[in-house]
Amino acid sequence: MNAPLQAASPVIEVRSADKVFANGVRGLAPIELRIEPGEFVTLIGPSGCGKSTLLKLIANLIEPTSGTVKWWGGDFSRVGAADRRLAFVFQDPTLMPWAKVDANVRLPLDFAGVGRAEASARVAAALDQVGLGEAAGRYPRQLSGGMRMRISIARALVTEPDLLLMDEPFGALDEFTRDRLDEDLVRLSSGRGLTNVFVTHSIYEAVFLSSRIVIMAANPGRVFGEFPVDAPYPRDAAFRGSEAFAALCRSLSGRLADASRAGGAA
Amino acid sequence: MRRLIRHPWFWRIAAPILVGALILCVWEGACRFWHVPAYLFPRPTQIWRALIVGWPVLLTALGSTLRVTLMAFAAAVVLGALIAFLFVQSRVIELSLLPYVVLLQVTPIVAVAPLIIILVKDTQASLTLCATVIAIFPIISNTTIGLRSVDPGLAAYFRMNKAGRWTTLWRLRIPGALPFFLAGLRISSGLALVGAVVAEFVAGAGGRGAGLAYEILQASYQLDIPRMFAALGLITVTGLMLFALMSALQQALLGHWHESAMREER
Numbered sequence: 001m002n003a004p005l006q007a008a009s010p011v012i013e014v015r016s017a018d019k020v021f022a023n024g025v026r027g028l029a030p031i032e033l034r035i036e037p038g039e040f041v042t043l044i045g046p047s048g049c050g051k052s053t054l055l056k057l058i059a060n061l062i063e064p065t066s067g068t069v070k071w072w073g074g075d076f077s078r079v080g081a082a083d084r085r086l087a088f089v090f091q092d093p094t095l096m097p098w099a100k101v102d103a104n105v106r107l108p109l110d111f112a113g114v115g116r117a118e119a120s121a122r123v124a125a126a127l128d129q130v131g132l133g134e135a136a137g138r139y140p141r142q143l144s145g146g147m148r149m150r151i152s153i154a155r156a157l158v159t160e161p162d163l164l165l166m167d168e169p170f171g172a173l174d175e176f177t178r179d180r181l182d183e184d185l186v187r188l189s190s191g192r193g194l195t196n197v198f199v200t201h202s203i204y205e206a207v208f209l210s211s212r213i214v215i216m217a218a219n220p221g222r223v224f225g226e227f228p229v230d231a232p233y234p235r236d237a238a239f240r241g242s243e244a245f246a247a248l249c250r251s252l253s254g255r256l257a258d259a260s261r262a263g264g265a266a
Numbered sequence: 267m268r269r270l271i272r273h274p275w276f277w278r279i280a281a282p283i284l285v286g287a288l289i290l291c292v293w294e295g296a297c298r299f300w301h302v303p304a305y306l307f308p309r310p311t312q313i314w315r316a317l318i319v320g321w322p323v324l325l326t327a328l329g330s331t332l333r334v335t336l337m338a339f340a341a342a343v344v345l346g347a348l349i350a351f352l353f354v355q356s357r358v359i360e361l362s363l364l365p366y367v368v369l370l371q372v373t374p375i376v377a378v379a380p381l382i383i384i385l386v387k388d389t390q391a392s393l394t395l396c397a398t399v400i401a402i403f404p405i406i407s408n409t410t411i412g413l414r415s416v417d418p419g420l421a422a423y424f425r426m427n428k429a430g431r432w433t434t435l436w437r438l439r440i441p442g443a444l445p446f447f448l449a450g451l452r453i454s455s456g457l458a459l460v461g462a463v464v465a466e467f468v469a470g471a472g473g474r475g476a477g478l479a480y481e482i483l484q485a486s487y488q489l490d491i492p493r494m495f496a497a498l499g500l501i502t503v504t505g506l507m508l509f510a511l512m513s514a515l516q517q518a519l520l521g522h523w524h525e526s527a528m529r530e531e532r
Contacts, residue, residue, distance in 0.1 A: 061426065088426060094419035097523045098441040107437075111427045139523045 009073030010034045011163055011195045012058055017067030019053055019221075027053045029222040030067055033214065037162075040189065040196040042210040044203070044252075046260050050221020051199045052167055058197055059088050059165050071163075087156035089166040093148040095140040095155075102127070102136040105155045112159070126158035127151075129188055146177035150184075157188065163195045171201065182208050183236060190233040203256065207248045208240060215255055218263035225259070227252055308492040313499065316492035324481060328500050331462055331477035334390065335504070338397030339458035343451065345398070346405025353406070354413040354439075371403040375461060379468040389469060393477075396468075397461030404453040412446025413439050445524045448516045455508040463501060 016030040028050045035041050043051040056062045057069055060076045069076075072084050079086050087108075095104045102123050109119040127133045130150040140148055149169060156164060170178040182205055189196050200206055206213050210229050217224040229248060231239065239245055270276055290310045296302075297309040304312050317324065349367070353360040379396045386392035416439055424434050466479035478497045485493040520527035 059426070061422070088423075090419055090423070092419050094417065094423050096420065096438070096441065098444070108427055110437075111429055111433070141523055 010036050010070075011039075011072060012197070013070040013073070014054075014057065015068045015070070017057060017064035017069055019050070019057065019062065020065045026220040028057075028064075029220040031057075031223055033223065035195060035197060037195055038193050040186075040198065040209055040211045042198045042200060042206040042213045043216060044200055044206045044213055044256065045216030045221075045224070046218055046256075046263060047201075048218040048221070049216035049259075049263060050218070051216050053221060054216070055165055055167050055197060055199050059086070061088075083162055085159055085161045086163045086165065087159050087161035089152055089156050089164070089169045091168050091171060093140070093145075093152040095148060095151060097140055099139075100136070101132070101138055101140065101143070101151055104140065104151060105158050108155060108159045122158050122160075123154075126154040129157060130154045130184065144177075146173050146181065149173065149181060153181075153185070153188075161194065163197070164189065166196070166198045168199050168201065170205070178202075178205065179208075179237070179240070185209065186233065186235050203249050203252050204240070207245060207252055208235060213252065215252075215259050217259040224262060225255060227255055305489050305491050308495055312492045313495040316490070317496040317499070320481075320493055320496060324478070324497060324500060327476060327478045327481045327497070328504070331459075331466065331479070331501070332504060334393045334397055334462040334465070334477065335459045335508075337394045338401055338461060339455055339508075341394065341398045342401035342405055342454055342458060346402045346450070346454070347409050347447070349402075349406050350409035350413060353410045360410070367403065367406055370399055375400050375464055376468065379465050383465070383469050393462060393465040393469060396465035397458050400461035400464075401454045401458040404450040404457065405447070408446045408450030408453075409443055412443030415446070416442050445520055445526055448512070448519065449526070452509065452512040452516065455512050456505055459501070459505050459508060 012033065012035040014031050014033040016032060017028070018026070018030045019028040020026050031054060033054075043054060045051050053062070057064055060069070060071075060079070071079050071086075078084055095101075096107070099107075102120075105123045105126055106119050109122065114122070124133065124136070127136055130153055132147060132150050132154065135143060135147065135151070140151065143151070152169070170181050173181070185196075186209060188194075196209075198206075198209060200209075207229055211233075213227040213229060215224045215227055216222065231244060231248070294309050294311060297307065302309075308316075349363075353363070375396055378399070382396050382399075383389075383392045386395060420438060420442075421434075424438055429437075462477065463479045466477040467483065470477070470480035470483045478501050481497040482494050485491070485497065517527050
C-alpha cells in the first residue's frame with residue numbers, strides 16, 4: 001500500500017457535480033463527496049435517487065453537467081497509472097459466452113498488453129481468490145449465477161485495482177449467495193488497501209460491507225446524509241448475527257425512511 | 267441389444283433409415299403389384315439400375331453441379347460477409363444500399379437467369395453468378411443482424427477499457443455474430459445448390475450446360491424416367507450432405523456456448 005503518497009489527496013473528490021440528462025431531467029443535484037484511500041463507501045437510497053448516476057460519474061462513464069470530479073487529486077487521465085487503477089463491476093456479469101472462464105478473466109490484461117506467462121499466472125491467482133480455480137476451463141454457461149458474478153469480480157481483481165466500483169453486483173442473486181459473496185468481498189478488499197464504492201438497495205448488505213454509507217434521496221437525486229459504520233474489519237458471518245449489526249441496520253433503516261420521505265417517494 | 271437401443275445415436279440414425287427402407291419396400295411392392303410401367307413411375311430397383319448404368323455420365327454431371335454450387339457458395343459467403351461488415355460501419359451506407367440487396371432477393375432468379383446467361387459468355391461463370399445471387403442474401407442479412415446484436419454490457423466494458431475498433435471487432439463483434447452467420451450459412455448452402463440447378467435448367471435449354479439439371483432435361487426428352495429419378499436423387503443427396511456439413515460446422519464452433527447448438531441437458 002502506498003499510504004504515504006496517497007494520504008495527502010483523496011481517491012475521489014466530487015465537487016458540486018450535478019447531472020442534467022439530455023431530456024432535461026435533473027438526475028443529480030450538486031454533490032459533494034470525498035472518498036479516502038482504503039474506505040468502503042456504499043451508496044444507498046430509493047430508486048431514482050441517482051446512486052448509479054453518481055457511480056457512473058466516478059467511473060467517468062458519464063460527465064457532470066457542471067462541477068468537477070477528481071481522481072487522486074487530478075483529472076481522469078491520472079487513472080491507469082501504476083498505483084491508480086480502477087475497475088468496474090456491472091449489475092450483470094457481462095462475460096463473453098464464447099470464451100472460457102480463464103480467457104474472460106484475462107481480457108483486461110490482453111487490453112493492457114500484459115505478456116502471456118504473467119497474464120496466466122495472474123488469472124490463476126485471481127480465480128483462486130474468488131474460489132473458482134477449478135472453473136478455469138469451463139464456459140460461463142456451465143456456471144451458476146453466483147459463480148458467474150465471482151468470475152466478473154475476478155476479472156476486476158486481476159488488474160490489481162486501487163479503486164473498485166460496483167453497481168448492484170449481487171442484486172440478481174439469492175440471499176444466501178449474496179451473503180457469501182459479501183463475505184468474500186470484505187475478505188478480498190480489506191487485505192490489500194483497496195478503496196471500494198458500492199451501490200446497493202439492501203440495508204443489510206450496506207451495513208455488512210461498508211465503513212461509511214452515503215444515504216441518497218430522490219427528486220432530484222442528492223446526498224441526504226452519511227452513516228458511519230463503526231465496526232472493525234475483517235467482518236464475517238458472525239458479525240451479521242451480532243447485536244451491533246442489528247442495531248446498525250435498525251438505525252440505517254430509520255434514516256432511509258427519512259430520506260424516502262424527503263424524496264417524496266411512496 | 268438393449269444398450270444399443272437406448273443409445274441416442276441409434277434413434278437419430280436407425281429410425282430415419284428404417285422409415286426410408288419401409289417406404290422403398292412399399293414403393294417397390296406397389297409398382298410390381300399394379301404393373302406400373304417404368305415410363306410412368308419407375309420402381310426403386312429400376313432407378314438404381316439407371317444410376318449404375320449411367321454412372322460415368324451422371325458423376326461428371328454431379329461434379330459440374332457441385333463445382334458451380336461450391337464456387338457460388340464461397341463467393342456468397344465472402345461477398346456477403348464483406349457487405350455485412352460494410353453495412354455495420356455506418357447507417358448511411360446500410361440505408362442507401364439495402365434496397366438494392368432486397369431488390370436482388372425479390373427478383374425471381376428464373377426470370378433473371380436467361381439474361382445473365384446471355385450477358386456472361388463463360389457458362390461456368392454465368393451459372394455461378396446466378397447461384398451466388400440467390401445464396402448471398404441470407405449471409406448478408408444474418409451477418410448484419412449478428413454484428414449489430416452485441417451485448418450492450420460487454421460493449422460498455424470494451425469501451426471502458428479503451429479497446430480499439432479492431433480489438434472490438436475481432437474479440438466482441440465477430441464472435442457475437444458467429445451464431446447468426448452460421449445460421450445464414452446453413453440456409454445459403456442449400457440456396458446455392460438450388461441456384462446452380464435452376465441456372466442449369468435455363469442454360470441447359472440452350473444446350474450449354476452439363477450439370478445434373480441438364481441430365482434431367484435430357485432424360486425427360488427421351489422419356490428415360492428412371493434416369494430422371496437417379497439424377498434427382500443425386501441432387502437431393504448433395505443437398506443433404508451440404509446441410510449436414512454446415513450443421514457439423516455449427517456444432518463444432520458453437521456447441522460449447524450457444525443455445526442453438528447445445529445438446530439437451532438431461
